[in-house]
Amino acid sequence: MKHLLSIEQLSKAEIEAILDRAESFAEVGRRDIKKVPTLRGRTVVTLFYEASTRTSSSFELAAKRLSADLVSVKAAGSSVDKGESLKDTVATLSAYDPAAIVLRHPYAGAAQMVAGWADASVINAGDGKHEHPSQALLDVYTLRRRLGSLEGKRIWIVGDVLHSRVARSNLIAFKAMGAELTVCGPPALIPRGLEQLGCAVTHSLDRMGEADVVYALRLQHERMRESFVPSLREYAAHFQIDSRRLGRKQLLMHPGPVNRGVELSGEVIDSPQSLIAEQVAAGLVVRMAILYELLAAGDEEPAPALDNGRATPIGQPA
Amino acid sequence: MSKTKLEMRAGESANLLLRGATVLDPAAGIDARHDVVVRDGKVAELAEPGSVDVAELEAIDAEGLHAFPAFFDPHVHLRTPGQEHKEDIETGARSAAAGGFCGILAMANTEPPVSEPADVEALLVDARAAAAVKVGFLATVTRAMQGEELTEMASLRQAGAAGFSDDGLPVRSANILRRALQYQRLCGGTIALHEEDPELSGSGVMHEGAVSAALGLDGVPSISESTMIARDAAIAGYEGGRIHVQHLSAAESVEAVRAAKAAGVQITCEASPHHLCLTDEEVRSLDPRRFKMNPPLRGEADRQALIEGLRDGTIDCIATDHAPHAPEEKEVPYEQAAMGVTGLETAFAALHTHLVLPGTIELRLLVDRLSVAAGFFEVERPSLAPGSEANIALCDLSAGWTVGEDGYESRSANSWCDGEELTGRVLMTLAGGQIAYRLRSFSMGVAA
Numbered sequence: 001m002k003h004l005l006s007i008e009q010l011s012k013a014e015i016e017a018i019l020d021r022a023e024s025f026a027e028v029g030r031r032d033i034k035k036v037p038t039l040r041g042r043t044v045v046t047l048f049y050e051a052s053t054r055t056s057s058s059f060e061l062a063a064k065r066l067s068a069d070l071v072s073v074k075a076a077g078s079s080v081d082k083g084e085s086l087k088d089t090v091a092t093l094s095a096y097d098p099a100a101i102v103l104r105h106p107y108a109g110a111a112q113m114v115a116g117w118a119d120a121s122v123i124n125a126g127d128g129k130h131e132h133p134s135q136a137l138l139d140v141y142t143l144r145r146r147l148g149s150l151e152g153k154r155i156w157i158v159g160d161v162l163h164s165r166v167a168r169s170n171l172i173a174f175k176a177m178g179a180e181l182t183v184c185g186p187p188a189l190i191p192r193g194l195e196q197l198g199c200a201v202t203h204s205l206d207r208m209g210e211a212d213v214v215y216a217l218r219l220q221h222e223r224m225r226e227s228f229v230p231s232l233r234e235y236a237a238h239f240q241i242d243s244r245r246l247g248r249k250q251l252l253m254h255p256g257p258v259n260r261g262v263e264l265s266g267e268v269i270d271s272p273q274s275l276i277a278e279q280v281a282a283g284l285v286v287r288m289a290i291l292y293e294l295l296a297a298g299d300e301e302p303a304p305a306l307d308n309g310r311a312t313p314i315g316q317p318a
Numbered sequence: 319m320s321k322t323k324l325e326m327r328a329g330e331s332a333n334l335l336l337r338g339a340t341v342l343d344p345a346a347g348i349d350a351r352h353d354v355v356v357r358d359g360k361v362a363e364l365a366e367p368g369s370v371d372v373a374e375l376e377a378i379d380a381e382g383l384h385a386f387p388a389f390f391d392p393h394v395h396l397r398t399p400g401q402e403h404k405e406d407i408e409t410g411a412r413s414a415a416a417g418g419f420c421g422i423l424a425m426a427n428t429e430p431p432v433s434e435p436a437d438v439e440a441l442l443v444d445a446r447a448a449a450a451v452k453v454g455f456l457a458t459v460t461r462a463m464q465g466e467e468l469t470e471m472a473s474l475r476q477a478g479a480a481g482f483s484d485d486g487l488p489v490r491s492a493n494i495l496r497r498a499l500q501y502q503r504l505c506g507g508t509i510a511l512h513e514e515d516p517e518l519s520g521s522g523v524m525h526e527g528a529v530s531a532a533l534g535l536d537g538v539p540s541i542s543e544s545t546m547i548a549r550d551a552a553i554a555g556y557e558g559g560r561i562h563v564q565h566l567s568a569a570e571s572v573e574a575v576r577a578a579k580a581a582g583v584q585i586t587c588e589a590s591p592h593h594l595c596l597t598d599e600e601v602r603s604l605d606p607r608r609f610k611m612n613p614p615l616r617g618e619a620d621r622q623a624l625i626e627g628l629r630d631g632t633i634d635c636i637a638t639d640h641a642p643h644a645p646e647e648k649e650v651p652y653e654q655a656a657m658g659v660t661g662l663e664t665a666f667a668a669l670h671t672h673l674v675l676p677g678t679i680e681l682r683l684l685v686d687r688l689s690v691a692a693g694f695f696e697v698e699r700p701s702l703a704p705g706s707e708a709n710i711a712l713c714d715l716s717a718g719w720t721v722g723e724d725g726y727e728s729r730s731a732n733s734w735c736d737g738e739e740l741t742g743r744v745l746m747t748l749a750g751g752q753i754a755y756r757l758r759s760f761s762m763g764v765a766a
Contacts, residue, residue, distance in 0.1 A: 087649055107651035108534055109604030128653060129534030168534050192537065193528030 001297075003115045003122045004290055006131045007172045015176060019141045021289035021297075022282070028065075029285060038296050039068035042099040047089070048125070049075040049105045054256060054283055055125050055134070059102045062287035066296075071096060086110060087117055094118050099295050103127070121294040129165050135255055136169035138286040140177055142279050143213060146251060151178035154210055157199075158239060159217030159263050160189045162228070166255040167217055171197050184208070185217075185239060188228045205238070205245055215253045216241050216263045232262055243267045251275055320505060322696045323478030324421060324452035325445035326411070329752045331359030332708055338367040339380035339712065343387050343702040344686040354385055356708045359751020363704055378746075380712060387700035388420030388709040388747055392510070392691040393485070393564055393588060393637035394662065396422075396453070398441070400429025405642040405729045407441070410662075411449035412755070413640070413728035417662040418711030420700050420749035421452040421692060422640075426463075427486035433458045433469045435477035442478055451749040454480035454695065459498050459509060465490045468498055472505035480695045483510035485564060488546055490516060492553060499559030508586075508695055510562040511550055513571070514613065518542035523653050525567075525598040525616040533601065535653065538614050544570035551578035551585055562694055563587035565639050567613035569623035576632045586694045588637035589624045591665045592734045595672040597621050606655030607648040608734045611641065625678060628687060635691035636684075638665050642730030659734040664721055666713065668735050670742035681715075710748040717743040724758075 001014065010018075028034060044063040048056050056072070063070045073093065075081070080089060086105070093101065094117075101118055103111045104125040111124035126132040143150055155174050161167040161183055171181055181199035183190060195201050208214065219235060229235045242265035246252060252264075252274045260266055268274060336354035341364060343349075353370040355363040363370070396410040397403075405413075407424075414422045424441070426432035432441065438455050445453040457479040461467045463486070471482060482498065489495045489511065498509055519542045524530050526537020547563055551574065554561045566572060566589045578585045592611065597618050600609045609615060627633035641658025648655050661668075666688065673679045692699045700709035722736045747755040 085646065085650065105651065107653040110651040112604055113649075113651060128651070129536075131534070165534055168532070191531035192526055192539075193531040196528035197532055 001294060004133055004294060005111050005115060005122065005124045007133045007136045007169045007176070008131070010133075010176070012176050015137065015140060015173065018137055018286070018289045018293050019144060021292055022141055022285040025285040025288045035065050035067060037067045038292060039063070039066040039099065042068050042295065043071060043096055044068040044100045044102065044291065045071045045073065045093050045096065045098040045120070046102040046125075047073045047093065047104070049080065050126070052104055052125070054280055055104065058283040058287050059125060062284055062291055065288055066291055068099070068291070071098070086114070090114050090117050094120065100291060123290060123294065126165055129163055129168070131169045132165040133169050134287055134290055135166050136173035137290065138279060138282040139170055139215070139253060139255075140173050141286050142253070142275050142282045143251070145278075146275065147212070149178070150174060153179045153212045154182070155179045155213045155215060156182045156184055156208055156211040157215045157217065158184045158205070158241060160219050160223060160228075161185055161194065161217065162189045162191050163220065163223070164217050170215065171199055175199070182211070186229050186235065189223070208245060209247055211250055213251045213253060214241055214246060218255065218257065219259060219263050236262055239263065240265060241268055243271070246273065248273070253279060256280070320472070320475035321478075322454055322480040323442055324454040324480070324697060325442045326449045326452045326750050327447065331751050332356050332748055332753050333358065333375050335370055335372060335375040335377040336380040336385055336712065337370070337377055339383055339385040341385045341702055342682060342685055344682040345387070345690070345699060346701050346703040348702055349682070354380070354702070354710070356710070356748065359708050361702055361704050361706045361708055364702070382714070383745065384713045384715055385702065386418070386685045386711045386713060387689045387702050388711045388749060389418050389666065389688040390421045390692040390697065390700060391419050391638050391640070391662065391665070392423045392562070392635065392695055394422045394424055394640040395427070395642065395658070396424040397642060398428060398444070403644050403729075406448070407444050407453060408448035409727065409729040410640070410642075411445070411451045411453055413660070413662040413726065415450045415747045415749060415755035416727045416744065417664065418666050418713065418744040418747050419451055419662060420709035420747065420754065421454070421697060422662070423454045423456055423480050423695060425483060425485040426456045426458045427484070431458045431463045432456070433461050435470065435473040438474055438477040438479045450754040451747070454478075454697065456481045456483045456510060458482065459484045459489055460494060463487055465494060468494065468501060471498070471501050471507065475505040475507050479507060480697070481508040481510055481562070483512070483564070485510060485512045488512050488514045488516065492549060495550060496553050496557060499554055499557040499561075502559050506696070508560050508562050510564050512564050513543050513546040513550065515542045515546050518545070523610065523614070524601050525614045527598060527617055529598045529601055533604070535601070540568035540570050540616065540620065543568050543613055544574045547571050547574040547578070551575070551583050554585060555581060555583040558584070560584040565590050565593065565613055565637065566624060566627070566633060567593050567616050567620060569620045572623045572627040572632055576627070579632065586634040587632070588635045588691065589628060589633045590637060590639045591661055591668050592659055594621065594624055594628070594636070595668055596734065601652075604652045606650070606652045607732045608659060608736055610652060610655050610657055611639070611659050612657040625673070629679060629683065634687070635694070636665065636669065636687045637691060638662050640728075642728055643732050644730060648732050659732050660726070660728050660730055661734065663727060664733060664735050664740065666711070666744060667719070667740040667742045670715065671740045675741060708748045708751045711744055712746040713742060713744050715742045717741070719743050
């Protein structure tokens with residue numbers, strides 16, 4: 001695998017290979033020295049055209065844990081502010097000969113375009129409302145740890161699906177892993193034709209009790225002004241996941257950041273059923289696994305010989 | 319009432335003999351092999367094959383080749399004035415000639431838009447200096463396409479405007495369109511309409527459906543187009559005005575035009591080759607250079623409805639909506655990219671490959687629909703009947719070629735079929751009685 005541009009490109013076996021790799025990195029993470037030399041001497045560029053906390057920080061930390069040199073570029077304050085095109089920015093950064101470019105961009109297909117221009121492996125860290133494959137992988141990882149397998153599990157995705165790249169990637173990933181999907185939200189926030197992705201569509205939480213997992217999406221405040229929903233209060237009244245609606249055996253997920261009191265009530269966020277903190281923790285090891293899979297998996301294991309001539313197996317402290 | 323003016327570069331009148339060509343001109347009722355004699359820029363004679371031997375004519379072995387009336391495109395963007403980095407009159411007209419077109423009408427959404435009589439006059443002067451085929455210019459319906467005040471339609475017509483269009487934008491106000499149609503009684507000039515409800519289209523960049531849902535791209539619903547067609551057809555019917563609906567894309571729109579025609583409205587409409595050949599499935603590639611345009615590529619049911627409309631006459635003509643863009647305007651993510659694709663050089667070959675060869679439509683229907691639009695803008699229809707001005711597309715229906723392999727005559731390369739292998743090629747075009755184009759590899763004058 002050269003690039004990670006979408007979940008759609010991955011088979012179930014490829015998803016599982018990345019998750020298995022992430023498990024081994026989780027083991028590394030429990031050691032005192034959490035760093036491995038796998039990517040020593042190689043450069044990872046993160047290029048973020050949109051605000052991000054968890055995705056950018058976890059990719060950066062993942063690169064560092066793998067001993068890569070890291071260049072982090074945020075669009076604000078960079079030459080992008082001066083009107084440089086994506087193509088020219090990528091050409092500039094390519095001069096550093098990066099092994100990987102991690103790209104977050106507000107428009108669909110940006111990562112795919114960059115993959116056509118750069119020699120580096122390109123990782124899509126979110127392109128517009130299209131895909132967010134690393135998020136889907138960490139969500140599958142989190143659920144797999146909790147449930148063992150997603151086969152036959154019922155997962156409800158609730159909220160603003162229309163504007164959510166997370167929803168799209170997770171629909172594909174959960175389905176690939178054998179789950180049964182239901183999407184629920186106000187009609188204007190469910191894209192027309194979505195059911196052709198292989199999910200049920202409903203506009204009521206009445207049957208949510210059947211779900212093993214409830215995956216809530218963020219509702220952005222500006223959606224009201226565009227008349228997608230009349231008000232946050234109205235939205236919360238019909239679609240908020242609260243302790244009344246969430247059964248004790250149901251698991252709760254959310255990609256963050258949460259609008260407390262809108263899509264989720266405070267008490268469910270902090271409940272034992274909530275996997276939100278586990279999702280964040282999974283983000284690091286899954287992103288390490290993605291970098292490893294794209295940049296080092298082709299190499300012979302153990303990892304390439306170092307300057308002392310002795311190979312250092314993956315998982316050994318550097 | 320004033321007349322549409324077309325201009326082209328003055329040059330030598332053609333004197334040619336197309337020996338043994340298969341001549342197909344459905345409108346003139348011609349479908350037979352002939353020696354086509356072109357003298358002083360006119361079709362002098364359609365003679366028995368092999369019967370003509372005139373030393374002073376350049377003889378071309380047209381055995382196995384087809385001679386059609388050259389095509390007429392009522393909808394192209396020549397980007398002049400203001401965006402000559404995409405196209406200008408010379409390159410656009412050359413592109414047209416390479417596609418077998420003898421005449422084209424340029425849209426007025428330039429920078430600035432063509433809203434003043436002097437603009438039309440200046441463009442016609444430019445066409446006279448630079449164009450290899452006949453070029454006419456539409457003027458805007460509203461001043462600077464602002465949608466608020468009518469242009470001086472009568473003066474624009476006197477200057478030679480071929481008609482009126484705010485193409486690129488709809489005429490948003492029903493009342494402004496009504497006033498324009500009232501004024502049309504005074505000055506003539508077909509009003510060509512880009513039909514789209516801006517609010518329903520919103521931030522849409524592709525057809526709304528399963529593909530847009532999967533890609534996370536904002537959708538343009540079909541009803542954005544069809545509701546405006548229904549509105550405007552009702553207004554035209556009420557005022558007795560004459561409208562031409564541009565680039566139909568949706569099944570609902572075909573239905574709306576069909577209903578308007580049944581109600582007796584003076585309405586014609588066009589469909590583009592890309593809407594007749596492609597669907598929104600192409601957008602899965604997220605390639606805006608080839609697959610982003612407005613209106614967007616729609617679903618297979620829509621495409622089938624357009625084909626059915628073409629067959630039953632609901633769709634009167636084919637227009638390319640040739641819309642050149644520079645590379646940097648297309649080498650950006652899909653949502654940011656400029657809308658539009660080029661189409662002049664490939665219209666015939668693409669439709670021949672996609673629709674005629676599989677048996678979806680007949681060759682004669684394609685030939686008819688590619689030249690009939692001249693009449694909608696008061697231009698004489700290209701014809702191969704003896705005595706007509708020589709406007710001829712000489713085509714090899716079996717020639718295979720790869721689009722773009724030798725570059726483009728257009729200044730831009732955003733062809734929707736770039737890299738595609740097509741069957742059927744224009745070898746030579748006569749426009750306005752002159753030789754406007756010869757394919758480089760087509761050796762001429764060698765017939766013994």
